[in-house]
Amino acid sequence: PAAPIAARPPRNPPKAPPPATAATLDGTWDRRLSRGAVVPDRVIDLHNHHLDAAHQRLSDTLLLAAETGDRVILVVTGKGRSDRPGRIRAELAHWLEHPALRGRVAALRPAHQRHGGGGAFYIILKKLGSAATMA
Template sequence: MARRRGLSAEEKALWSRIAATALPLHPARKRAGSAAQSPPDPMPAPKEAPPAPEQPPQFKGLRLSGRLNGGGSSMNLSPQPRDRLGEQPLRMDHKTHRQMTRGKLAPEARIDLHGMTLAVAQPALTSFIMRAYAEGRRLVLVITGKGRAGGPDAPLPVRPGALRHHVPHWLQMPPLGGIVLQIRAAHRRHGGDGAYYVYLRR
């Protein structure tokens, strides 16, 4: 068997130069020998957490709440109508307002929108309020119902009671906004959160 010839000094120098230019296939892997000789890499400085984004102005004051319990989910993306109406300035007589919100004033007329679609309910409400105003009535009751919460297959976000949320907006928009003086959630004897007191101007 032929004996292997060792590398000459010139060949060893050439090989060293070639090896120095080679790039490793796995840079993260280090041989045990080289790892023991080279100092450990310095720990990177911890990065500061970026500041939380500020809530856009159009969404400030909105309340987001969710419930996931295997039996459905719900999210409220706006304050409840009762809370929103309670923040509006008082434009009617204070004593009359107190009697009204305590359920001590009997509505002079009422309309029940419960079960109607939005497309049907809005013109019905407009006609009712205009007629009550023409007849000189002051306090009327608008019944919307509380609405149903979405089931497990309902899309998110689910906001129960579309009529309950839309009616206050309709009452503040033309042509009703000019003749409606005050809107408040009804006392429980007149429907509670499922109805509104609407106090009309003279």
């Protein structure tokens, strides 16, 4: 009898589902972000911060930005090292799910190369005064 044929593993394993903030922008926003055609309203550099300090600084900055009507925040996390991914980068999406921020954040997207590429992200805040930001 012939030996059973083993299935080859997929070349590109399936990606984890995107966070809840992934599906809230229209195509125009995503095209502008992917081309680097968006100018951030604020930039926050968390690179080389300790986790607790980075989390607090991110929260403070996003709450202030939401109050003043800023929409696009560029967050520099750093890439980490080849042997160890960046811890701040790994925690960023989780931090945005915190109740104080969840209702204010519309999306999290990787930054264009001109804004830091793999070591940075855009956080898009919901419009000031929208029902979700009042919660």
